[in-house]
Amino acid sequence: MTHTKGAVGSVAYSPNGQYVVSGSWDKTVQIWNAQTGVQVGEPFKGHADRVTSVAYSPDGQYVVSGSTDRTVRIWNAQTGVPVGKPLKGHTDIVTTVAYSPDGQYAVSGSSDKTVRIWNAQTGVQVGEPLNGHTSEVTSVAYSPDGQYMVSGSGDKTVRIWNAQTGVQIGEPLKGHTAWVMSVAYSPDGQYIVSGSGDKTVRIWDAQTGVQVGQPLKGHTQMVQSVAYSPDSQYVVSGSNDKTVRIWNGQTGVQVGEPLKGHTYWVKSVAYSPDGQYVVSGSHDMTVRIWNGQTGVQVRKPVEGHMYSATSVAYSPDGQYVVSGSDDRTVRIWNAQTGMQVGEPLKGHMNYVNSVAYSPDGQYAVSGSWDETVRIWNVQTGMQVGEALRGHMFSTVRIWNAQTGVQVEDPLKGHFDSVRAVAYSPDGQYVVSGSEDKTVRIWNAQTGFQVMEPLEGHTNGVNSVAYSPDVRIWNAQTGVQIGEPLKGHTAWVMSVAYSPDGQYIVSGSGDKTVRIWDAQTGVQVGQPLKGHTQMVQSVAYSPDSQYVVSGSNDKTVRIWNGQTGVQVGEPLKGHTYWVKSVAYSPDGQYVVSGSHDMTVRIWNGQTGVQVRKPVEGHMYSATSVAYSPDGQYVVSGSDDRTVRIWNAQTGMQVGEPLKGHMNYVNSVAYSPDGQYAVSGSWDETVRIWNVQTGMQVGEALRGHMFSVNSVAYSPDGQFVVSSSFDKTVRIWNAQTGVQVGESLKGHMNYVTSVAYSPDGQFVVSSSFDKTVRIWNAQTGVQVGEPLKGHTDIVRSVTYSPDGQYVVSGSDDETVRIWNAQTGVQVGEPLKGHRNSVTAVAYSCDGQYVVSGSYDKTVRTWNAQTGVQVGEPLKGHTQMVTSVACSPDGQYVVSGSEDHSVRIWRIQSGLHDACSLQLPPGISSGYIDNHGWLHSRNGPLILWLPPHMRHGFKDKRQVLSIPADAQDCALSVDWSNFVHGTQWTQCWNSA
Known part of the structure; x- marks a missing residue:
């Protein structure tokens, strides 16, 4: 099997066991030969977003699929041609689909909290939506006789419905302490099995709704999927702990060892019709088939699409190795030490497929999926x-x-x-x-x-x-x-x-x-x-x-x-x-x-x-923020992690906070410093306990696209998030439940969001070139959009007194606005030579700090709009995030150069010289050969090349990691002698 370009969200066997159908985040449905693993025909294309769930009709002639595009589709399983138009009605993501036993109906569950029944022939919705769940519906299944349906939900309950009338039967089945992620009937219709975020599998009597025995425990993380064997004797479960487990359905005892092989969450499991095999689909982008008796993996997994080192070659003298990767970079390595030589060679816009050295070893050539060939000088790292x-x-x-x-x-x-x-x-x-x-x-x-x-x-x-x-x-x-x-x-x-x-x-x-x-x-x-x-x-x-x-x-x-x-x-x-x-x-x-x-x-x-x-592929530090006491810095990265750092030492505190499945775009501390919130390309918001490093509750889900910005309300009760889905959402920070409706009005992606200091208002910025202010209680937009920027607005925040709003834009300007009137205050702040990606106020409101694609951090007088001092230089790639320390003395910045840097902004801003100099010398310079000179010319000190840039700027006080390029250097002059005093170095003893 060779598979999709994205995570596998759902798998199912055909009724005759000859085929497996899978649905993927690459928006396609694919059919596979279950014996050979070979893909059958072309992928079924039609969904506009991720495919979340798939199922075969009982006769094997059709496949039904559900998607985050909010539609259900029915496909001819032989030809892959859609049968009729998409089934529309759900107002949010379709999370689960299933066929009735007679194949006449399809049922779907959604994040809109409803279950809907569709006529599988006409595509018409049958009756009203089944309402009752108070959170998104995660899983649905028909009873074997087609008389009943069971559903599981984020509200932690399992509910049984009359499939003909849509009426709920009895009380909800309660016992799980977290989201119910998957439900299934036993083939004999006697039992229901459910899997949950509480890490357990539970079996229920389908007639009485009473839990049978104790919860099935063993998984160490959320259970994503459950299924019965055809003879109703066994249950299979898949979990975020990367394992598949088989249980005796009568005794609740785990059968054998966990089935291990997946390298990421197991999203879907199913038995083959003969009960001999189990199939599993995972976020590691593979589908695996296991022997249901022995637990042995039957054949190669369906693997693909990790960032690869695709090509390597030695230099002619054997001293260096050049490598090309799917991360779009070419890298040079010292073959003896294993250290990367210089920065990655960047320029390709897609995967690098091939690299080679020139015969003289002076150049490297690379070819890429971006349809270009590039030549690099391996000494300088520059493209030729x-x-x-x-x-x-x-x-x-x-x-x-x-x-x-x-x-x-x-x-x-x-x-x-x-x-x-x-x-x-x-x-x-x-x-x-x-x-x-x-x-x-x-x-x-x-x-x-x-x-x-x-x-x-x-x-x-x-x-x-x-x-x-x-x-x-x-x-x-x-x-x-x-x-x-x-x-x-x-x-x-x-x-x-x-x-x-x-x-x-x-x-x-x-x-x-x-x-x-x-x-x-x-x-x-x-x-x-x-x-x-x-x-x-x-x-x-x-x-x-x-x-x-x-x-x-x-x-x-x-x-x-x-x-x-x-x-x-x-x-x-x-x-x-x-x-x-x-x-x-x-x-x-x-x-x-x-x-x-x-x-x-x-x-x-x-x-x-x-x-x-x-x-070397640790990716960008995309967002940084100080803790309220200034002792720590939190950072989010394209490596999908959130990390906590000691702001004094630069040392990482504890392990990375892991859970996001895609780039982390934004991070913020809670006002009491106990929690951090993060937003990601995986469409979720997550809250973390910064003492334990553990995620608090479930991910906050609702956004339909990347979450770009997050912030806490001043009282810590709420979290606000913005997304590429053009909405702003407010969440209860304790329960994770969305508060009210989404704030809608922006005409394009929402890039940044912030609370006013009193918590009454929220401000947002967008690709639509506007800034908007919203009433945080009612969700109503306050006044007209703030217009003036001529390109995408990347970042926005309030002044500490709530009177002003500052914004940064791709038009290379920073603008300050009156938050009450929406009128721009003064002229745009100009100086950056590329897009402004991040803005922040100092805690006293006297200064505005901005970061840019031009690799610099700049400080501005908030009253006059005049740039204060020289730009803070040191980052070697674009600056993605800036924040001020609570005492107003420092600025922290994050960059695509993989580093976090801390700068002193109050002292030295107006110095005639920003060099670090010995006492008694007021100014100096570094010549082209690396010598530090005093103002009148005498030599003071020679600096090695790798120290010169960090030595030049005494405003940079800390770099994370400490060996980052052009990192901060601190000089102790207490025992330094130079010039005519050099003889004091002699110690006669």
């Missing part, structure tokens, strides 16, 4: 010239490496995407392999195709290589040499020649490595077996004695190229697929790149990892 543009999908192009100019016209001929290219050893020819199943050879000087395409492959060509002096071709005549090298039983993923040209090595999806005689095409010895999953990459050592291979089983293996015997144990350390392997030029080391986002270097003789993995 403009990106090489021109590719239109199926062409090969040659570029002048010095000028970036395309040489001749594109090499056209392939009819599908080009997957692999390589130069001949003498540089005269280029060979290319394509999805069109052909290999083509081109004259590198003229761009003309040399001979006819090399045809014979029956699928896309993934890898090509020249021999030094899997089909082998004569590079001059284009004639295939001998028969194809046959033996692999699955895709050949990688091929390479031995340096002496005598052998070819290949790695395959059949889990084997094979060596072939390059002259005869005969396989040499037996397949090299050991890998337990697909082999993604193979390479020879420089002396042709060894072969290295990397695999989806997360290991790197070294083999004796003569005997085929594995050398030592597998090299273990990677936590996901190994995508690329290579030997160092001296053969001493092996480098590997993986989907786990790391590059690792290994001793080729001992197999020992040489140092810690090269990890």
Whole structure:
């Protein structure tokens, strides 16, 4: 199975057990052959947002799906064609769908708190919505005889309904202490099973509503999905603890060990119709099938789409490694120390697919899904010239490496995407392999195709290589040499020649490595077996004695190229697929790149990892805030975590706060400093206890798109959030329940939100270029929108006295507004040279601080609008967030350079010199050679290059992490002597 581009939200077996249907966050429904794992047909496309739930009709002819686009759709399971129009009626996300046993009806549950029944043939809603739940409906199911329905909800109850009349039967089934996430009937109709956020599974008597026995305990996190086996004897459950568990439905005892393999929340589980297998879908983007008796995973998971280290290569001298990644960056690493050399090379707008060094080691070249080729100076990290543009999908192009100019016209001929290219050893020819199943050879000087395409492959060509002096071709005549090298039983993923040209090595999806005689095409010895999953990459050592291979089983293996015997144990350390392997030029080391986002270097003789993995993809610090007492800083990041830092030492306090499933956009402290709130791209708001690091209650759900900004009310009773769904929402901070209706009025994404100091008003900013003020109690907009900005308004906040509002915009200005009249106060504050991303007031209201894409933090006099002092420089990427300390002495800033920095804003703002200087010297400068001079010229101190920037600015007092580029430096001059006093360094003792 190869799957979707997003998390798998729901899975179900077809009635005959031959197929599995899955619904994904990539908006599609897909059918899979349950025996082979092969996708059947194309994905079913039509939903405008994530697919949350899927189910087969009893006859297997149709599939029903529910989505966050608020619609239910019915599909022909054979053709994938939608049956009729979407079923519309729900006013919020459709969370769950199911068919009636006779296939005549479909039932759906929604975040709008209702259950609705639909005629599956006409798409017409049957009767009124079933009302009763006081929170979103998370799961619905029919009884086997179709007479009843059961529903589970965020209100912690299970309810049973008459399927014909829609009337609730009896009282709600109570017992769970958190959201009920999933419900199901036993096939004999006697029991109902439910799974909950309280980590338990409970079984209920379907007739009396009484809980049967004790809760089934074992899961350590929320239970997302439950299902009965066809014989009603067993229950299967899937949980956020990443496990699937099977329970005896009569005794409540767990059967065997938990089924482990998923690397993220298990969202959906189901039994096969014969009860032999269990299928599970997870937020790790995989679907897995398990033997229901043994708990063993039956075959490879459906995996995909993690940020990968997709390509690695050694420099010609073996001192460095270059890597390209799905995170869009190219990185250079010291092969001896494992340290990243300089900053990531940024410029690509999509995944980097391939990297290579120039023969002299001075440059690296990279190719990307953004359709560009880029050349980088590896000493400076700077891109050389403009990106090489021109590719239109199926062409090969040659570029002048010095000028970036395309040489001749594109090499056209392939009819599908080009997957692999390589130069001949003498540089005269280029060979290319394509999805069109052909290999083509081109004259590198003229761009003309040399001979006819090399045809014979029956699928896309993934890898090509020249021999030094899997089909082998004569590079001059284009004639295939001998028969194809046959033996692999699955895709050949990688091929390479031995340096002496005598052998070819290949790695395959059949889990084997094979060596072939390059002259005869005969396989040499037996397949090299050991890998337990697909082999993604193979390479020879420089002396042709060894072969290295990397695999989806997360290991790197070294083999004796003569005997085929594995050398030592597998090299273990990677936590996901190994995508690329290579030997160092001296053969001493092996480098590997993986989907786990790391590059690792290994001793080729001992197999020992040489140092810690090269990890660098920690993403941006998107939002920062001070605790009310100024002792701590909270930060949110694109790495999906919230972190607490000691503001004095810069040390992280406790473990990262984990729970968000996507980038964290905004964080804020509660007024008492006990809690932090965060908003994320995962559409949720979460509240955290900062002492324990634990999430408080369930995530606050309701927004239909990314949550961009969060803030506490001054009394700590409420939280306000804004979203790309164009709404502002207010939540009760204790219960997590939304207060009133959403605040609607903005015509585009809402970017930022804040409370007035008295808690009476909320202010918001938007892509619609306006600022709006709302009554926090009624949700009504106060007055007209504040207009003046000429581009997106990114950030907004109130002054401490509530009289003014400040806003920052992509029009590069900061503007101050009278909060009562909505009139702009004075002229725009100009100085930033790019979008203003963040604004904040100092606690005394005297200053406004702003952060920008121009990498600077600036301070402004709030009364005059005049910039105070020089910009605060140090960040090496855009500044995403700013906040003032409670005492008004410091500013904290977060940036895409992955750092948080603290600046002193009161002292030194008007100094003639911001350098740190010894006592008695009022001014000075640093020359181009790194010497610190006093005002009249004498030398004081030489500074190493890496210290110069941090030394220049005494306003930056702390950097997190402490080794960030251009980090803050503090100098103790108490025992420093210079000039004519240097002899005092001598100690005669």
